[in-house]
Amino acid sequence: MAxxxxxxxxxxxxxxxxxxxxxxxxxxxxxxxxxxxLRKHEFVEIGNKCPELAKIICKTAKEINEIITCLPSDIHTEKLQAKSMQQLVIENNEIANILQGSFIQGERLLVQIQILLQDLAQEVMLINNMGTI
Structure with a gap:
């Protein structure tokens, strides 16, 4: 739009x-x-180019009108922004749920790893104790 x-x-x-x-x-x-x-201004000399100037002015006015009609209206923009915000909120909630599930799964894996590390540490201590006996 810019x-x-x-x-x-x-x-x-x-x-x-x-x-x-x-x-x-x-x-x-x-x-x-x-x-x-009023003070006098200096002007650019146009000569005998009235028909050309009229065509250029009409063409430019038509281009301006085309661009203006392509711009979104305020109402359309507000509705579009509201719809986009609703869609973003829905997507955000879905991703938050996925993230929360991943976090819970990560915590479970952390607990399992800690248990395995404790078991491994106990086994290493047993092996070291057996070697010193």
């Missing part, structure tokens, strides 16, 4: 530049009107 938003930002910036160029063209080709409190 990629879509980045694309949208790029297209909106491009559209803003196009509109600025169109306004510049209109400014160059219109009759001058004096506004004493």
């Amino acid at each position: 990629d879509r938003i980045t694309q949208l930002q790029d297209l909106v910036s491009q559209q803003a530049i196009l509109f600025a160029n169109v306004i510049s063209y209109i400014n160059e080709n219109s009759f001058p009107a004096e506004f004493p409190k």
Whole structure:
């Protein structure tokens, strides 16, 4: 989704530049009107490219519209997040049960190993005692 938003930002910036160029063209080709409190800006010369600019503006507007329609709505996103959270909770519980079972099995194995080690230690002591007798 972040990629879509980045694309949208790029297209909106491009559209803003196009509109600025169109306004510049209109400014160059219109009759001058004096506004004493406004300062004059430098504009890029467009020349006779109105049809091309109109096509580019329409194309960019269409691309912006396509990206906006692809973005998820707030309602859809909240429902999707809630569903994802429920699924994660279910998976977490299943894995917790598996982990708990593994832990219990590990404790049982530890007890068996400790018993075997005690038996082994007793056998070693018996063998050592027999050798010293």
